[in-house]
Each structure stands twice: as C-alpha cells, then as structure tokens.
Amino acid sequence: MLDFDFYSPEEEIVLPLYEECGIRVFVKRDDLIHPYISGNKWRKLKHPLEHARKENKSLLVTFGGAWSNHLLATACAGAKFGFRTYGFVRGDVVENPVLKLCQLFGMELHFVSREYYRDKKALFYTHFANSKDAYFIDEGGYGLLAAQGCSEVINELNGRYDHCFCACGTGTTLAGLAIGINNRQWPTTLHGVPILKGGGFIRDELTKLGVVNQAQIRLHLDYHFGGYAKTKPELIEFIKAFTRQTSLLIEPIYTGKLFYTVHHLIAQKQIARGSTVLVLHSGGLTGLLGTLNRF
C-alpha cells in the first residue's frame, strides 16, 4: 500500500447568512491533507501511483499549465514515494513559484507549444516510446482510478448530507463523489461548479467515468466568472470577506468560485431551510501565489 496518514475533518462554518436561512454548512477539509499534494490531487493520485508501483514503473509522466496544482502534487508525491517525475508544461518557457517548487521536488520540466500540448498521448508516446519505466498520468490526474480515489471522500464522512458541493475542472472529483454517494445510496443532491466557461461538457465526462445515473447531480454553469483563472472584483471581495469571517483560505481559481456559488444559492433561497450542506475544500491554495496581484 502506498498511503500516508492525513487529517481531513468535517468542520461547520457559521455565518450569519447560513443561520438566517436555517442551513448548516460543513467543509470537508481536504485542503489539510498536505501542503503540496493538496486536496483532491492526492485523492486522484493515490490509485494511479499504486498501479504504477505494481507495474514496476519508476517515472511518472504528466501534464499541466504553468500554475498547475496537479503538476506540483505529482512532483511532491513522486519525491515522497520514490518515483522520478517528468512534467509537460503547456506554453512558452516561464518561471514561477509553482514550477520552481516542482523542480525542487525533482520534477523535470518540458515546455511544449499549446498546439503540441493538446495531444497528450502523442506527446507521451513520442518521448517515452522506448521507456519501460514511464507511467502516463493524464492532465489534472483525470481518469477512472482517480475518480475511485475521490469516491473515498464519501466513505470518510460522519453522516449524510442533503447537499454536497465541489468545484469541477475535469469533472473527475465530481464523478468520484457521485460514485461514493451512489454506493451508499444516499438521497444527497450533488452540485458541481465548473470553473471553466462552457462547463456542460462535464456531463459527458461523468458518463465516461462511469456515472450512469446523473439525476441527483446539478451543474451550476454560471459561476465561472469569465472562465479558467478569470476573476471579477465581486469574486475577490467575496474571498476577502469569507476568509476574514471563517479563517478558511480559498483561492480565485477553484474554491473561491465554489464557496461563492454555495453562498449565492443559499442567499437566493435555492437550498431549503433545515438542509445540511457539505462543501469539499479541494485544496489548491498555491493558486493564491499566481493571483495575489488581484487582491
């Protein structure tokens, strides 16, 4: 087994709005799992790494943008569990704190144009065709094994909730939560908040990841604030107020949009009085490093 002990409690957040609306909101603190193998990135890496180990693969090859939480998590997990790591980075050569950390953890970086970056399998097979050691991990950790790891969040919960929320990039985390909820046969409504524009594609990804019944899943397509890594002053103000009131750090790329959505739906009375809500804090706080100038 390739694992480590971590701490991810469920904590209640008490805010005047939630109290007024008679709703109890809890956060699953996956942000506390590890500072760099953060949140859902550990959930997604766990089973692929076990698989890589079983197949005697010693080199993890993966993909990400220049601020990718997934690249950083893979670099650090590689260092922790004794794999070499190689990251294809999308776009022009740049330096930033996240990529520096990746290199400190021993990851070899290779920048590729946006055009070449698109076909990950082709990149992998052209660079590692002759390697017996290389193990492919998709961008963002996307995949079936990854979804399985995310489903384990649900097994850890103390009780069931009426609503459960997570942020969506590839949709793998949402798929995992759906699988977990389905396994326990909870009547929970699962809410996904795509942080990309045009997040309707998440439904197809859910299907590909084995989530057949999507009747209990709602996607909130209007909370992307302009698209991936885009922000608006309203989002920044929300993050500042939320952090001041709760002590929870959130960032503008994923969890800021997630908690904003929860707040907004509650304020609009779209969640019934008396409900319990669980929000998955999927970590990714290094996202703050690339967005500090917006605060």
Ligand SMILES: *Cc1c(COP(=O)(O)O)cnc(C)c1O
């Ligand atoms: C990567 C990431 C996500 C997106 O997860 P998917 O499984 O790709 O949908 C959500 N939140 C944070 C903090 C992330 O780093």
